[in-house]
Structure formats: C-alpha cells, structure tokens
Amino acid sequence: MRNLLIIVMAxxxxxxxxxxxxxxxxxxxxxxxxxxxxxxxxxxxxxLTEDSTTIDKGKFVLKGKTTxxxxxxxxxxxQTIVAQFFAENGSLSLEASMDSLNxxxxxxxxxxxxxxxxRKELKNISKETQILQQKxxxxxxxxxxxxxxxAQIDYEAMMGNQKVYTRNFVxxxxxxxxxxxxxxxxxxxxxxxHDIDSVVSSLDPSxxxxxxxxxxxxxxxxxxxxxxGALATDFTLNTPEGTPLALSSLRGKYILxxxxxxxxxxxxxxxxxVVAAFNKYKDKGFDILGVxxxxxxxxxxxxIADDHLTWHHVSDLKFWQNEAAVKYGVQSIxxxxxxxxxxxxxGKNLRxxxxxxxxxELMP
Numbered sequence: 001m002r003n004l005l006i007i008v009m010a011x012x013x014x015x016x017x018x019x020x021x022x023x024x025x026x027x028x029x030x031x032x033x034x035x036x037x038x039x040x041x042x043x044x045x046x047x048l049t050e051d052s053t054t055i056d057k058g059k060f061v062l063k064g065k066t067t068x069x070x071x072x073x074x075x076x077x078x079q080t081i082v083a084q085f086f087a088e089n090g091s092l093s094l095e096a097s098m099d100s101l102n103x104x105x106x107x108x109x110x111x112x113x114x115x116x117x118x119r120k121e122l123k124n125i126s127k128e129t130q131i132l133q134q135k136x137x138x139x140x141x142x143x144x145x146x147x148x149x150x151a152q153i154d155y156e157a158m159m160g161n162q163k164v165y166t167r168n169f170v171x172x173x174x175x176x177x178x179x180x181x182x183x184x185x186x187x188x189x190x191x192x193x194h195d196i197d198s199v200v201s202s203l204d205p206s207x208x209x210x211x212x213x214x215x216x217x218x219x220x221x222x223x224x225x226x227x228x229g230a231l232a233t234d235f236t237l238n239t240p241e242g243t244p245l246a247l248s249s250l251r252g253k254y255i256l257x258x259x260x261x262x263x264x265x266x267x268x269x270x271x272x273x274v275v276a277a278f279n280k281y282k283d284k285g286f287d288i289l290g291v292x293x294x295x296x297x298x299x300x301x302x303x304i305a306d307d308h309l310t311w312h313h314v315s316d317l318k319f320w321q322n323e324a325a326v327k328y329g330v331q332s333i334x335x336x337x338x339x340x341x342x343x344x345x346x347g348k349n350l351r352x353x354x355x356x357x358x359x360x361e362l363m364p
C-alpha cells in the first residue's frame with residue numbers, strides 16, 4: 001500500500017510540473033466598472049477574437065492558448081486597445097487604468113518583459129525621429145535647404161541607431177520569439193533574402209516553429225522573386241481614373257516601381273528625390289509606376305497633386321493587402337524596384353543619391 005501511495009504521489013508530481021495547457025489573464029482596469037472586453041489573436045492577416053467576456057467591477061478573466069509565446073491584444077472595441085503584449089502559457093496578470101492605457105502592465109510572461117523593454121527603447125527613438133521629421137517639414141516650408149539637410153542627416157543617424165539596437169536585441173535573444181517578430185517589423189524590408197535566411201538560422205531550434213519565423217521564411221521566399229536579374233512579376237491595378245494599367249505595358253523604358261502611400265511620412269519625405277530623378281531622366285527613357293498602399297482615394301489623389309508626382313499611379317486601395325505589394329513581399333514603405341527595358345530587375349530600394357547615381361549610369 002505504501003509503495004502504491006508513493007507511485008500515485010510521483011504521478012501527481014509529474015502532472016503538477018507539466019506545462020500549462022493555456023494561459024489565464026486576471027485583469028483589473030481602474031475607471032472601468034463594466035463592459036465587453038476581448039482577447040485578440042493575429043491570424044492569416046487579421047486580428048481575430050480568441051476569447052471574450054464582460055468586465056465586472058473593474059475585473060475580468062480571459063483565456064487563451066499558444067504553443068510558443070505570441071503577440072496578443074486586449075481591446076474594448078476597435079478604438080480602445082487595453083494592452084499589446086506577448087502571451088505565454090501560464091498565469092498572467094494585467095493592471096490598467098482608463099486614463100493611462102499606454103502604461104498598462106502585464107506580468108507573468110518573460111517574453112513580454114523582453115518585449116516591453118524593446119518597445120520602450122523603440123518608442124523613445126520614434127519620438128526623436130518624429131521631432132526630426134517636424135524640423136525637416138518646417139525647414140522645407142521655409143525653403144531653408146541647410147536646415148533640411150541637417151534634419152535629414154540627423155534623421156538617418158537616428159534610424160541607423162534604431163537598426164543597430166534591433167539587431168543587437170535579436171543577437172542577444174536567440175531563444176525569444178520577440179526576435180523574429182521585431183525583424184519582421186523593423187528590418188526585413190531592407191534585408192536581402194540571404195540575410196533573412198542567416199537570421200533565421202541563428203535563432204534557437206526551440207523557436208523555429210514560431211509563426212514569426214515562418215513569416216520571415218515567406219518574406220525571404222518572396223524577396224527571391226525580386227532578386228536582381230529576375231523578371232519582374234506582372235500585375236494590373238487601376239489608375240485614379242479607374243483605368244486598368246499593367247506593369248508589362250510600360251516595357252521599353254527603365255521603370256521604377258515605387259510603393260508608397262499618402263499616410264507614409266518617410267515616403268513623402270523621399271518624394272522630392274524621386275521627382276528630381278523623374279524630371280531629369282523622363283526624356284531619356286525613364287518612367288515611374290507609383291503603387292499606393294492607401295485606403296482612401298481622396299487622400300491618395302491629393303498627395304499625388306501636392307507632391308507633384310506626374311507619373312503613372314495605380315492602387316486597389318487595400319492598404320497592406322495591396323495585390324502588387326503582396327506579390328512583391330512588401331513589408332514596409334517606401335520600397336522600390338528598378339527594371340530595365342526588358343522588365344528585368346536591376347536594383348531594389350534605391351533612394352536619393354543611390355537612385356540618381358544608378359540612373360546616371362544607365363542614361364548618361
């Protein structure tokens with residue numbers, strides 16, 4: 001009987017030490033006594049409801065499940081995000097206040113602790129870049145070229161600091177699923193397929209099945225479609241007038257496919273460089289196809305006029321689900337691909353002086 005009791009206790013110990021089957025969030029929101037609240041999970045390009053409940057005297061409980069730590073949202077409607085955090089199986093706690101939701105704390109997840117530190121640092125850098133953008137715009141309105149150049153140099157230096165910090169984070173956290181996500185968000189668009197493959201291989205085997213690693217592999221595969229020397233994938237989208245325009249119909253000239261949007265600050269800042277290149281080489285066999293990731297036609301058309309973008313423009317007004325952007329694996333904008341007269345890719349993401357130098361080589 002004693003031996004049987006020992007065996008039973010041993011099995012009980014095994015079960016008690018097993019990993020939790022899911023996670024439970026015990027939350028409290030000051031200033032919110034009641035109302036609906038949801039746990040949201042990102043799947044197949046959309047945020048979907050994983051669990052929902054009602055707030056009772058400021059408290060709520062939400063449940064979910066994840067194989068590896070993944071990003072989650074808790075919301076009280078599309079306009080009110082309570083928290084954005086990394087969830088992992090176990091017991092989590094959330095403390096929030098309606099007058100300061102940006103300071104919501106989620107505890108019980110090591111991955112979220114790492115994510116919080118990363119977000120805080122990137123937020124500080126973002127504030128600095130916004131200030132520099134404002135300085136650039138103010139100088140531009142005054143026509144002060146010296147101040148514009150200084151703001152541009154400082155902006156590029158700050159963006160460089162952001163990339164260095166992000167790369168260091170990934171190198172120092174190879175076992176964290178935060179690492180592949182931040183590569184997707186911050187670095188992937190400016191990396192080559194080979195570089196992405198190298199990052200993926202540097203991550204720990206324990207997170208290779210992460211959805212973010214899977215997405216990175218997909219991005220790399222799509223980037224291989226836009227490798228220099230490859231024939232550009234054709235697509236057809238509508239102009240602002242509603243007329244279908246195919247990329248292949250523009251062959252016979254050097255073509256810059258320029259992915260941008262009216263709401264994209266860096267795109268609008270780069271537009272003067274693109275305008276200068278177009279005006280200099282348009283009579284020498286150079287043309288541009290602007291592909292907008294806008295959602296509102298009015299904003300798109302107004303930006304075209306305001307920035308004097310006098311070349312071809314197309315869009316399906318589907319935001320990041322833009323058909324051409326999806327085909328070309330676009331993860332951030334501005335993004336561009338330069339084609340030769342036969343439609344082969346001869347350059348990617350050429351901006352400012354790099355674009356001017358390349359066009360000068362092609363059309364001296």
